[in-house]
Amino acid sequence: MTGRIQFWFEFASTYSYLSAMRIEDAAARHGVAVDWQPFLLGPIFAAQGWDNSPFNIYPAKGRYMWRDMERLCAARDLPFVRPDPFPQNGLMAARLALVAKQQGRIGPFVRAVYAAQFGRGLPISDAGVLAECWCAAGLQATLIQDASAPETKAALRAQSDKAQKLDLFGAPSFIAGDELFWGDDRLDEALMHAASI
Amino acid sequence: MTGRIQFWFEFASTYSYLSAMRIEDAAARHGVAVDWQPFLLGPIFAAQGWDNSPFNIYPAKGRYMWRDMERLCAARDLPFVRPDPFPQNGLMAARLALVAKQQGRIGPFVRAVYAAQFGRGLPISDAGVLAECWCAAGLQATLIQDASAPETKAALRAQSDKAQKLDLFGAPSFIAGDELFWGDDRLDEALMHAASI
Incomplete structure (x- = not known):
């Protein structure tokens, strides 16, 4: 591994x-290590004056x-079910992700939670759903x-304090060296930059 | 030409x-015709409760x-100068674009205005700047x-009424068939869809 990328989600x-769902494979192709960084958007959105997801505040x-x-x-062969309500409360999932990180299993756990939420439409504030994801991640x-x-x-x-200091305003965000990249649309550029420094 | 794409800018x-700066060449590669659609974001942002560019309202x-x-x-070899003030007032430029469309010269005129504004940092509400773009477009x-x-x-x-009826919320937006695509990041997907219908 030559480079390193922070993945804030x-x-x-x-x-x-x-x-x-794709960062580990994509990063491996670039020889880049992934540093998983869970955080909450709530405090950041609140600082922007929002009390809800921008996708609910701006209906169009x-x-x-x-x-x-x-x-x-559909283009990526990923299952997609719209969770109801949206947004889901990811507080417990984010805390569990930090514990999983200490155990060296954050990637599998995070993927399991996303697959449950957006692939099957399950509530990720539910302790049973989270326990299933936890065990599935080994x-x-x-x-x-x-x-x-x-x-x-x-x-x-x-984590949320650090996100604000890093000037993050949304997710996913990627940091490679001193450069911030925002959105899944910039993942490839972020990895190329991480591999080049 | 098999397909058609509306380019709302x-x-x-x-x-x-x-x-x-790239849509005509990219569309030609897909055998798609470009329908240039100038509009103003002001009324759409006002309906969302914004009185300025979101990039000024949300500093991060x-x-x-x-x-x-x-x-x-830099990656596309396009010159870039940040215009001051931002956003510029594009009202006269948008009206001129509609006249240029009637003359079959909207593409060259629009590219000239963007190049003046973002390539050279010139004020596009200035009658002299617009006249130079007008003549440069033949x-x-x-x-x-x-x-x-x-x-x-x-x-x-x-145009702005039609944009609101089309549920547009930002620019650039592309319409191919019944599908809306938002942002320069979706231009290729929009063209592929336009070519497929």
Whole structure:
């Protein structure tokens, strides 16, 4: 591995699903290591004056986004089911992702959660759904309780603070060297940059 | 030509510059005809509650957009100068574009205006700048006054009404058949769809 890319994702984000499902394979082709960085968009959107997903606040943009996702998922042979309600609450999933990262299993866990949410339309705030994803990722069930530990909660808050310091405004976001790339549409450019530095 | 694509653009839009400079060549490769559709984003943004460019309203997104444009223009060998103030007032340019369309010269005129604005940083509300673009596009100087005719003003208002009925929320937007594609990042997909129907 020569380069490194930070992948900042929010579980409720539709376009983060697209990136999560392909970033490991795409990064491997470029010889780049992936650093998975879960965070919450809620505090960032709140700072922009939004109390909901921009796709709900701006209906025309929302209608377009769902059709765009349908087309993109069809082109990539990814299953796509629109979760209801949208956006889902990804707080517990994000805390679990930090625990999975310590165990070296964050990629499989994150993919399992996205597949449950956007591939099967399951509620990712549901403890049973999350437990199924956890075990499917090869993680020990007894570790689930670590997600509720004070240090895990603090670690997720620190992620969101770091995201704001990095000037992130949406997800997925990629950081390679000093360059920020936003959106699944820029993943290839971000990887090329990561491989070049 | 087998297919047809509507290209909805706003002169003040940075990403519309990227599409305007490549759409004719790209469409020709797909055997698709381009239908140039100037419109104003102002009324559409106002309906969303915005009184300015989203890139000014959301500073982090704005900072990112300028860097993204720098990178994309460098990769495409397009000159890029950030116009000041941003956004520019594209009202007269849009009216002139409708006159140029009647003359069968809208493509060359639109490219000249974008090149002046984003390639050289010139003010596109300036009558002298617009006259230079007009003549560079091979249009007769005496036709410039047609842009201020009541029927031209009404035609541009009709464009913005049509854009709202089409559920457009930003620019550039592309329509192929019944499908809407938003952003320079979707131009290739839009052309492939136009060529397939």
